[in-house]
Amino acid sequence: MSGASIGELIGWQVAALQSGQRIGNRTPRRDSYDENDRRAQIFRPIAGGNTAEALRWRDKLLQVAREYNVLHKEKGKREGPLGNNALWVLEVLLGFVDFGSGRCDPAIDTICAKAKLARATVVAAIERLKEHGFIDKVRRTRKTGRARSEGPQREQISNAYAFAVNLKDKVRQRFAQLVGGRKRAAEIQAKKKAEAEARAAALNAPTGRLGSMLLPNDPALAGALDRLGAHFEGDSASSVTREYPDQDLKGEKE
Structure with a gap:
């Protein structure tokens, strides 16, 4: 290393020390x-x-x-x-x-x-x-x-x-x-709301499809409930069409 290059490297340090600066803070x-x-x-x-x-x-x-x-x-x-x-x-x-x-x-x-x-x-x-x-x-x-x-x-x-x-x-x-507490709480609330809406829709649906809506993962039991619901629907329909006479009509015939 030449004397000139050494001077370049340490010249600023000498000047810093002469001015009272701390060299360590600049390194x-x-x-x-x-x-x-x-x-x-x-x-x-x-x-x-x-x-x-x-x-x-x-x-x-x-x-x-x-x-x-x-x-x-x-x-x-x-x-x-x-x-x-x-x-x-x-x-x-x-x-x-x-x-x-x-x-x-x-x-x-x-x-x-x-x-x-x-x-x-x-x-x-x-x-x-x-x-x-x-x-x-x-x-x-x-x-x-x-x-x-x-x-x-x-x-x-x-x-x-x-x-x-x-x-x-x-x-x-x-x-x-x-x-994540707030986000998780919102997700749980949304899920509960969706489940409640699904239950309400199922209860308002024809009973012949109630099993399929409530038990989509159990086809056998869902089918049984559907048939049972269809049976009650048939009873209700027969009553409406007066296949089974109303109580007051029966009394008139008697």
């Missing part, structure tokens, strides 16, 4: 991806972007996180595996989500200011949330457009966050149960 982390790299594209719309449903989705995720924290608290420990700080940081993070795109990328300092917690506390909380599957996190970088002598060609930018993508099986099932 990208190794486990980072460019913001346009597909591995950094973790944002997904929340509840299809529907605000009311997305707010419900957010509330249920917080509910599941609190339940998880209580259920997995080890005996003798003051807090569960997430802890109150992580639960609060999760709520704060969810407050930054754009429901339409799923975008959530506040800077750590922004999260700290909103949560009113120290930086180390927030960083630790985010790691716990990621460890237990409640969030995913990707460190990202961006091209600076600087010349080599002016500084690094990349800089660290805020992390990208996604939610509920790595939940443990039982936690995912519980979350799905809570989120």
